[in-house]
Amino acid sequence: MFVHEHTKRIRYGETDQMGYLYYGNYALLFEIGRVEAIRSLGISYKELEEEIGVMMPVLYMESRYARPVKYDELITIRTILKEMPTKMIEFHHEILNEAGKIAHKGIVKLFFVDMKTNKRVSTPSYISNKISAYFD
Amino acid sequence: MFVHEHTKRIRYGETDQMGYLYYGNYALLFEIGRVEAIRSLGISYKELEEEIGVMMPVLYMESRYARPVKYDELITIRTILKEMPTKMIEFHHEILNEAGKIAHKGIVKLFFVDMKTNKRVSTPSYISNKISAYFD
Amino acid sequence: MFVHEHTKRIRYGETDQMGYLYYGNYALLFEIGRVEAIRSLGISYKELEEEIGVMMPVLYMESRYARPVKYDELITIRTILKEMPTKMIEFHHEILNEAGKIAHKGIVKLFFVDMKTNKRVSTPSYISNKISAYFD
Amino acid sequence: MFVHEHTKRIRYGETDQMGYLYYGNYALLFEIGRVEAIRSLGISYKELEEEIGVMMPVLYMESRYARPVKYDELITIRTILKEMPTKMIEFHHEILNEAGKIAHKGIVKLFFVDMKTNKRVSTPSYISNKISAYFD
DSSP, X not given: OEEEEEEEEOOGGGBOTTSBBOGGGHHHHHHHHHHHHHHTTTOOHHHIIIIIOEXXXXXXXXXXXXXXXXXXXXXXXXXXXXXXXXXXXXXXXXEEOTTSOEEEEEEEEEEEEETTTTEEEOOOHHHHHHHGGGOO | OEEEEEEXXXXXXXXXXXXXXXXXXXXXXXXXXXXXXXXXXXXXHHHIIIIIOEEOXXXXXXXXXXXXOBTTOEEEEEEEEOSOOSSEEEEEEEEEXXXXXXXXXXXXXXXXXXXXXXXXXXXXXXXXXXXXXXXX | OEEEEEEEEOOGGXXXXXXXXXXXXXXXXXXXXXXXXXXXXXXXXXXXXXXXXEEOOEEEEEEEEOSOOBTTOEEEEEEEEOSOOSSEEXXXXXXXXXXXXXXXXXXXXXXXXXXXXXXXXXXXXXXXXXXXXXXX | OEEEXXXXXXXXXXXXXXXXXXXGGHHHHHHHHHHHHHHTTTOOHHHIIIIIOXXXXXXXXXXXXXXXXXXXXXXXXXXEEOSOOSSEEEEEEEEEOTTSOEXXXXXXXXXXXXXXXXXXXXXXXXXXXXXXXXXX
């Protein structure tokens, strides 16, 4: 298992007139979480696209809203890899509010596409080499 | 069952550098779909908040990405109510691309909160009166 | 002079906790306005990029906020071309609220880039042919 | 004069299919810049609204696009107060790309509204007390 945490402050433009973070803005938090999680392992999503020629489209996303998140809160995006990725990679996310309580839970599943052939491929070794140490 | 369709054009600002509608922008499409679906039944979400004093926070959202949606496509947001709402209301969505193929499927579950007491309530009669005819 | 109008409804996700359309979301309204304005003249921005190979990056934008725009308002985006474009194209925008009052004024200046050479070019004939009739 | 710098990474969801930061997303960068600039002076915009009862709507915004900003760049948002605010506060912004070159320049002018009376007021002492030291 691999767990990573990244903090982010909620901006005015991300709230809605209910006074909360808009329900559609969690997807961006998940993006930030997964990109920073893999960056901490030495994996750059930008490099993956530009040098390895692989992109990662999203296949599935799930969001459970437990508590509202408010303007100016410094939230924590916790990103968890529970299993070694194979044909897919599955990120679990927990959004913690400034008080440290779980405000939101999410899952995002992505797959790998060779940008030259436009065909689906398995996890590139560029990724698996760097995360295998976290899984038996 | 109640089915409603609404069209929307995809804008440059909604795409990402993959050239597709950004995966996080489907939530706004679902919002457009559910608000226009209930408007077609004579229900105004704005009126619900301002006159009935009830707001509808989101509890759960699910997104399945089948095909990418591209810049300038005139998509159709199909919104389906399969069951009479009780303590929750559950919207099913299908996003059809310009060619009429299903590009995306989503589910959004919302609940009802009395804005004075800040407590959860059942479906207000303002809503149920207008949609009960579609359900036995 | 060429004037075009396009209506759009303001969504929850576009408001902020002040209860107004977020100040940063006017740029998307301007994009909608200019793309629909040129579409009404038979010009497709998508075609411009894909078939003519010219893209239009923004050089300058200006926004004047006169009145707030609120959730669910059906606004009108008025787009005005005051002059025949040369090395640049300049769109003037007026955002009218649902009551028909001017809520916002904007200016967006864009230039033309040949996507093969990545160099700046003058207004493509694909555009000028279709709009010259509006200017002496 | 008061100058403040804050870094931010550009996310996939903030790019468009041109591969650049979408032209409409600079307004959020300006918001981040001005809020962090005043926070560094001990001023919380959240506190201003909730405790002082003053909000700051935007009156004018101006954006000059010099260089594109790309996905994953760690940009610097430089925020400059050139003059002591009076009836308005005027923020100047420079967006520096990862290489340190100025990619964008912006100006945002905001005014102050008493949230109880809904009337325009001068700069609250909550703000002026903390920034007067930077101006003669």
